[in-house]
Amino acid sequence: MSIEADKEVLLKLGGSTKVAELLxxxxxxxxxxxxxxxxxxxxxxxxxHLFLNPNIQRNSAA
Numbered sequence: 847m848s849i850e851a852d853k854e855v856l857l858k859l860g861g862s863t864k865v866a867e868l869l870x871x872x873x874x875x876x877x878x879x880x881x882x883x884x885x886x887x888x889x890x891x892x893x894x895h896l897f898l899n900p901n902i903q904r905n906s907a908a
Contacts, residue, residue, distance in 0.1 A: 849884040856881060858902055
């Protein structure tokens, strides 16, 4: 998955603040950095229902 595709998934999930809340991260900047660097593979594997879900990637509604 490309960085652009990762960014699109983050936006469809509600943005970096919402995703940080979903993952229980207090440091929202960590997720914001993923917009430019991509979502780490480790995180994708820990939360496949969010980041490896083809329905989220295809769904155009946020």
